[in-house]
Amino acid sequence: xxxxxxxxxxxxxxxxxxxxxxxxxxxxxxxxxxxxxxxxxxxxxxxxxxxxxxxxxxxxxxxxxxxxxxx
Amino acid sequence: xxxxxxxxxxxxxxxxxxxxxxxxxxxxxxxxxxxxxxxxxxxxxxxxxxxxxxxxxxxxxxxxxxxxxxxxxxxxxxxxxxxxxxxxxxxxxxxxxxxxxxxxxxxxxxxxxxxxxxxxxxxxxxxxxxxxxxxxxxxxxxxxxxxxxxxxxxxxxxxxxxxxxxxxxxxxx
Numbered sequence: 001x002x003x004x005x006x007x008x009x010x011x012x013x014x015x016x017x018x019x020x021x022x023x024x025x026x027x028x029x030x031x032x033x034x035x036x037x038x039x040x041x042x043x044x045x046x047x048x049x050x051x052x053x054x055x056x057x058x059x060x061x062x063x064x065x066x067x068x069x070x071x
Numbered sequence: 072x073x074x075x076x077x078x079x080x081x082x083x084x085x086x087x088x089x090x091x092x093x094x095x096x097x098x099x100x101x102x103x104x105x106x107x108x109x110x111x112x113x114x115x116x117x118x119x120x121x122x123x124x125x126x127x128x129x130x131x132x133x134x135x136x137x138x139x140x141x142x143x144x145x146x147x148x149x150x151x152x153x154x155x156x157x158x159x160x161x162x163x164x165x166x167x168x169x170x171x172x173x174x175x176x177x178x179x180x181x182x183x184x185x186x187x188x189x190x191x192x193x194x195x196x197x198x199x200x201x202x203x204x205x206x207x208x209x210x211x212x213x214x215x216x217x218x219x220x221x222x223x224x225x226x227x228x229x230x231x232x233x234x235x236x237x238x239x240x241x242x243x244x
Contacts, residue, residue, distance in 0.1 A: 046227055048223070
């Protein structure tokens with residue numbers, strides 16, 4: 001894990017308040033990618049990964065970096 | 072009168088297009104309340120002169136022709152942008168569905184049938200019958216009657232079901 005929960009919370013707060021800078025968005029996207037691929041047996045794990053995936057896709061949509069993953 | 076009716080209809084269409092485009096482009100930074108005010112402002116501004124002329128009953132057929140031409144020019148520029156936005160939203164939801172399918176996938180013997188269907192979905196290889204089976208299995212996960220699925224499984228299944236239903240409705244239309 002290359003991030004702390006505190007860092008993620010701060011980045012998510014900024015994202016939610018729509019005050020993120022470009023570099024914060026990039027960092028948040030990196031962390032969310034890590035969250036999505038972090039497959040554990042924890043009961044909450046999949047719910048967190050789904051939420052992370054949706055937020056990451058929103059960031060991609062808003063920054064114009066969304067591409068069809070099936071291509 | 073017929074020209075006025077056409078102009079009114081086209082103006083309404085233009086207002087909707089402008090409002091939608093404004094909403095899509097301003098959503099990133101604005102709150103929903105700001106968006107609502109902004110859209111109202113844009114629609115009011117775009118239709119103000121027309122509304123005034125209608126009330127004063129001073130439109131000539133040359134005015135109508137000129138405005139229809141203007142609306143046509145604006146529409147020609149706006150519609151392609153809406154097509155691009157529609158394509159991006161489409162890719163967004165398809166990718167969300169792909170993510171949900173990947174997360175729901177769980178190589179466990181009890182879930183082999185679901186996993187096979189999810190793999191086919193991710194590879195875009197599901198025929199209509201396979202899609203029906205996938206929807207049935209996702210409903211089972213969502214209902215979780217036997218209690219063997221986690222909340223995360225159910226969340227992924229619900230997201231996937233919603234996206235599939237959305238695209239099936241779009242395809243049917």
